[in-house]
Amino acid sequence: MADRITAPPRETIVLRDLLERWARETPDAPCAVFDDAAGARTTTWSWAEMLAQVQQTAAALQRLGVRQGDPVLVWLPNGADCLRVWYAINYLGAVYVSINTAYRGGLLEHVVHNAGAALVVTLAPLAERLAGVPLAALRQAVLLDGGEAEVPGLHLLPRTALDGQPGDQPAPLARPIEPWDTQAIYFTSGTTGPSKGVLSSYNHLGVMARHTVAWRDGTMFVGAADRYLLNLPLFHVGGLVAPLAMLAVGGSVAVLPGFDTAGFWPSVQRTGTTVAILLGVMAAYLVKQAPLPGETPGQRHSPLRHVIGIPLTEETLAFRRRFGVDLSTLFNMSEVSCPLISDLNPVKVGSCGLPRAGMQVRIVDAQDYDVAPGEVGELIVRGDAPWTLNHGYNGDAEASLRAWRNGWFHTGDAFRQDAAGDYFFVDRIKDAIRRRGENISSFEVESTVTLHPAVREAAAVAVPSPESEDEVLVAVSLVEGATLDPVEFIHFLRPRLAHFMVPRYLRILADLPKTPTAKVQKVALRAEGVTPDTWDREAAGIRIGRDKF
Numbered sequence: 001m002a003d004r005i006t007a008p009p010r011e012t013i014v015l016r017d018l019l020e021r022w023a024r025e026t027p028d029a030p031c032a033v034f035d036d037a038a039g040a041r042t043t044t045w046s047w048a049e050m051l052a053q054v055q056q057t058a059a060a061l062q063r064l065g066v067r068q069g070d071p072v073l074v075w076l077p078n079g080a081d082c083l084r085v086w087y088a089i090n091y092l093g094a095v096y097v098s099i100n101t102a103y104r105g106g107l108l109e110h111v112v113h114n115a116g117a118a119l120v121v122t123l124a125p126l127a128e129r130l131a132g133v134p135l136a137a138l139r140q141a142v143l144l145d146g147g148e149a150e151v152p153g154l155h156l157l158p159r160t161a162l163d164g165q166p167g168d169q170p171a172p173l174a175r176p177i178e179p180w181d182t183q184a185i186y187f188t189s190g191t192t193g194p195s196k197g198v199l200s201s202y203n204h205l206g207v208m209a210r211h212t213v214a215w216r217d218g219t220m221f222v223g224a225a226d227r228y229l230l231n232l233p234l235f236h237v238g239g240l241v242a243p244l245a246m247l248a249v250g251g252s253v254a255v256l257p258g259f260d261t262a263g264f265w266p267s268v269q270r271t272g273t274t275v276a277i278l279l280g281v282m283a284a285y286l287v288k289q290a291p292l293p294g295e296t297p298g299q300r301h302s303p304l305r306h307v308i309g310i311p312l313t314e315e316t317l318a319f320r321r322r323f324g325v326d327l328s329t330l331f332n333m334s335e336v337s338c339p340l341i342s343d344l345n346p347v348k349v350g351s352c353g354l355p356r357a358g359m360q361v362r363i364v365d366a367q368d369y370d371v372a373p374g375e376v377g378e379l380i381v382r383g384d385a386p387w388t389l390n391h392g393y394n395g396d397a398e399a400s401l402r403a404w405r406n407g408w409f410h411t412g413d414a415f416r417q418d419a420a421g422d423y424f425f426v427d428r429i430k431d432a433i434r435r436r437g438e439n440i441s442s443f444e445v446e447s448t449v450t451l452h453p454a455v456r457e458a459a460a461v462a463v464p465s466p467e468s469e470d471e472v473l474v475a476v477s478l479v480e481g482a483t484l485d486p487v488e489f490i491h492f493l494r495p496r497l498a499h500f501m502v503p504r505y506l507r508i509l510a511d512l513p514k515t516p517t518a519k520v521q522k523v524a525l526r527a528e529g530v531t532p533d534t535w536d537r538e539a540a541g542i543r544i545g546r547d548k549f
Contacts, residue, residue, distance in 0.1 A: 020051065029047055055088075061094070064142075078233055085121050086098075090177075097185045100195075104129045109133045119138075119139070124147025139155060140157060142161050179202045181202060197396070208336070214338075222249055226275055227252045230242040233258065268304050274304060276308070277307075280519065297322055300324040301324075330342060330353060339381045351424055362408070379411045381411065412430065431462075433461070435500050448497055449493065451496070456476070473503060475509055
């Protein structure tokens with residue numbers, strides 16, 4: 001008989017219960033360290049201090065009309081205010097709805113309308129962007145920076161509206177908060193289309209967070225003595241998992257305003273960080289830095305002992321070799337919960353690992369039938385237990401049904417599996433490039449382009465071909481002080497890429513257009529297409545013929 005599936009105890013998954021547990025069991029242990037990189041100083045809150053801050057803030061939120069189940073918009077950068085407001089919202093059983101700090105105009109209007117919240121907690125310069133935006137249900141805004149703004153139709157309140165009095169306690173809840181209750185709504189990055197509000201339960205986020213720092217069997221490799229670096233924004237799921245993982249084990253989190261190449265190692269040293277996620281080009285930025293004071297290649301020179309590198313690129317492997325840390329990788333997205341996880345110190349570039357315990361994973365064609373081993377298809381997933389993945393998109397039943405068809409969640413990502421069983425990310429399906437009958441992985445092109453010593457980051461996109469199908473355009477930004485000769489660049493790529501993958505077009509930009517979560521906005525690059533400053537290989541007389549074999 002199969003094992004019975006039972007609901008997780010509230011005290012192991014619900015934020016309120018976990019916060020009260022650690023404040024009771026280890027009141028003086030550190031909960032969060034806030035690093036002010038500009039001032040090179042840190043502030044530490046214990047579990048007892050965090051609980052007191054959260055209860056006081058929760059009581060103030062109740063006085064502003066927030067009730068269990070209500071959505072509350074939070075539009076703040078990383079810091080103590082953002083963390084305590086998030087925790088206070090969930091302490092009441094209300095729903096944390098985060099807004100990207102880069103949003104304005106139509107995107108901002110979309111999020112405000114979708115959330116249906118009556119209250120936003122923000123800063124004056126951000127609140128000013130609401131002027132002229134239809135407010136939907138939004139009626140009140142608390143400005144935590146002490147600034148002033150003018151937004152017609154919105155009642156603006158000072159910071160003191162959330163400060164309350166020491167010892168304040170919120171009124172009792174109408175009912176206990178359950179693992180399947182909605183904890184948060186966060187919005188997809190919008191790199192390929194309008195952002196969708198992901199409905200995420202306590203169980204979904206909790207399981208996801210635990211598996212960022214766990215092996216495939218679910219064994220976590222962190223404990224109470226660890227400190228997890230939070231340098232991704234708290235409006236992104238990559239930021240949310242850090243404090244939630246530490247809530248699971250009673251460890252602490254180091255909160256930074258964001259990722260900064262020059263400030264990364266000093267912040268790690270100041271905060272005593274032991275574990276960190278490096279997303280996208282972060283590892284490449286760090287590994288291309290000049291040698292650091294006290295650095296010995298291959299040996300640890302800081303408290304950092306383990307890095308979760310996503311994706312697993314040549315630069316990620318070089319980071320491990322150079323800095324002497326342990327490495328793991330995984331596949332995750334806002335809607336799932338780390339369905340693929342590597343073993344310790346993987347070496348296959350592009351691999352995301354193998355399916356973890358509790359997840360079912362398939363690679364399928366357009367009709368959801370399994371593709372043959374080695375072939376490329378869409379990755380679809382589902383959990384063995386309820387509430388371990390998202391439960392839809394807020395206010396978008398059509399998108400929810402499309403994603404969850406046939407009982408599986410469709411990731412929209414193209415994958416393949418090798419003979420050893422490892423799963424390899426190929427591309428976002430919407431980012432696929434087809435040139436002269438050949439399918440091209442933008443990920444593989446980008447991984448090769450960034451091997452060039454002058455290239456800091458790269459993005460490969462499809463642009464219309466004068467003949468048929470697509471041509472490959474690569475946009476790059478360069479290492480500080482570097483230059484790039486386009487002809488030399490093509491000669492560098494030719495022995496490393498199949499002939500049909502060598503880009504025809506090259507754009508050199510100061511910085512690639514990105515979301516605040518460091519994802520390249522390929523939709524912007526595709527929309528701009530071949531610009532006047534784009535170098536054309538064929539116009540320069542360089543044509544790439546087929547390989548003989």
